[in-house]
Amino acid sequence: MQNATRNMKILTITDIQKMVQAIGLDHFFKRVIAALEEDFGRWDEFLLSPRHATHYPHGVIELMPCADQHLYAFKYVNGHPGNPLLGKLNVVAVGLLSDVASGYPLMISEMTLLTAFRTAATGVLAAKHLARKEAKSVAIIGTGAQSEFQVMAFASFFRLEEVRFFDTDPQAMSKFSRNLSRQKFRLIPCDSITQAVHHADIVITATAAKKRQSLLDIGDIAPGTFIHAMGGDCPGKTELSEEFLNQVKLVVEYMPQTLVEGEVQQCTAMCIYAELWELVCQQKYGRQDNREIILFDCVGFALEDFSILRVVYELAKEHRIGSELPMIPKPNDPKNLFGLLESSRH
Template sequence: MTTLVLDAHDISRIIGTVGRDAVMDRVIDALDTAFTALAHGTGGSTPARGGFTRQAHGEGCLEWMPHHEPGSSVTIKTVAYSPGNPAHCALPTILGTVARFDDITGRLTALADGVVLTAIRTGAASAVASRLLARPDSGVVGLIGAGAQAVTQLHALSRVFDIREVLVHDVNPGHLATFPQRVGFLGLDVRAAAAADVVASADILCTATSVEVGAGPVFDDVDLREHLHVNAIGADLPGKTELPRSLLTRAFVCTDHVEQALREGECQQLGADGIGARLPQLCADPATAHAQRARTTVFDSTGFALEDHVALDVLLELATELGLGTGLDIEYHPVDALEVYPPLAAGDRLAPATAG
């Protein structure tokens, strides 16, 4: 029995063949369905991620994120956040790998790149939350942070809103300069602007920054539209936050995973009493979300493994449709389950050790 491996080339072939929009649409729809099932008690279980902080040209982390579908499968993503990667190593800030195991046997059934998957599912989750909480006529998107995650945030929002204008700000001039080209496939009007102008004009605001622990917020709570919806995705370490506390205290705040949000999300600044709802609850009861659209709303997105599980499902389905992926004998499956060592071919036998 082999393990299906989707490498970087396979992911590229899937997106190139099916199209960016079609892949994003499938993940958005699949997440909405999975969140609703979770609210109804049939979506499996996702404990908070574990991990440790590390020095990675600045403070970073390496985490493991498990999701369990009883009787079916276990999905585990390992993901590293290394803010110095683009400048020092020519690598993405976020690197990851996703593994799928059979729940009955524990056999490794699939292994896939997690870099593209993480970016797509994070954007898709923001689209699900924004579709529920933002005004349907929202046409101006603001972005604080113009790195890789900002691309899929904007892409996902473009699939559920008629966007007229995009304003973007980043403290890194290089990121800001290349952003219009990186999102050129969307055909949107994208302009660089000061942070204050971005937040003052936005109907929907996405914050996706590498702000250091204790250095936030990344914008001031002034001149914001009363109906502003914020997708805050950058907080992923204890002490790291992007939003002003004053905005959070007056807003309707929803989270994807409460335990994570209280430990390392924007809700560090609020506590459990400040959380209005979980995103799965709103997916199951959209009317509750729609009632909040006239006020400030926040999606505190820390990202949880159900999202990775769902995104992997989509990629595996597409790989099967397209005949992509490589089957590898990664695990040792002996004919005799009690045999520890693989049998050696005649030419592989080692000469006996001699005393010297």
């Protein structure tokens, strides 16, 4: 891999901001969506595993690895729903990309922003196969840290005319409205979940509470709706009831992980129609008629981190963004690591 023996590239929050500004938010989303589609389309080339999760009463800390024959990637990420009350983010993350041939790390990157980007982009990739092509309205339940990313990703692919939104926190709704006030679509704050999802073409559930919930009844949802359910992402944390799940077509990212963490932890594998890669590779149909209610149970999978890490690595090289730091020893004799300590004293 080119650059495998050079200094490791470091991408900070500021670097990601510069990168998005350099190419534009819409184009950045399109590039990430394209990378996701390419990687899900070569599913059999990857070495895959569920993430390693360490659970605590107040949250979870996870490692998420994924590799092909050229690149190895992993992400460190947490999920602490109580953090916002302490002035901290619910989710923070750091990612690493390495060269498989040498084992040398190529890049360490912030991944708090990138996790929000790739989660939203994955929802759009699923929607390309599962939502109605003429979808014009989105309803989002939960207007926390990831909500604007979700809406802007869908706006990069669909011609959205209106976005209805609801949160139990009025301040979060005000923040959401301010951040998206300059967009072309209409913003409609709602007083309830039922009001928000009424006749919506696309519904996004993005709540953070670590508990069993039942946000929707099937009667709330219009025929033909696509649901991107992304809030249920660990054992014991769901947004929809088993009864609801039994009345929709279910698609997941990676069954061994989603059965433990997703909405479908309440079900069995027999209830799941497909994994996302099967739709991308055209092994199974996506939407088959305009009245199907289809739910994408999105818990976040390491392949998505792999995709966005390789995108930002290429963009960082193209636009000369980021720093290169001497994080890897370079002794004259590879067998004389101790000699670096001796040379440092002169």
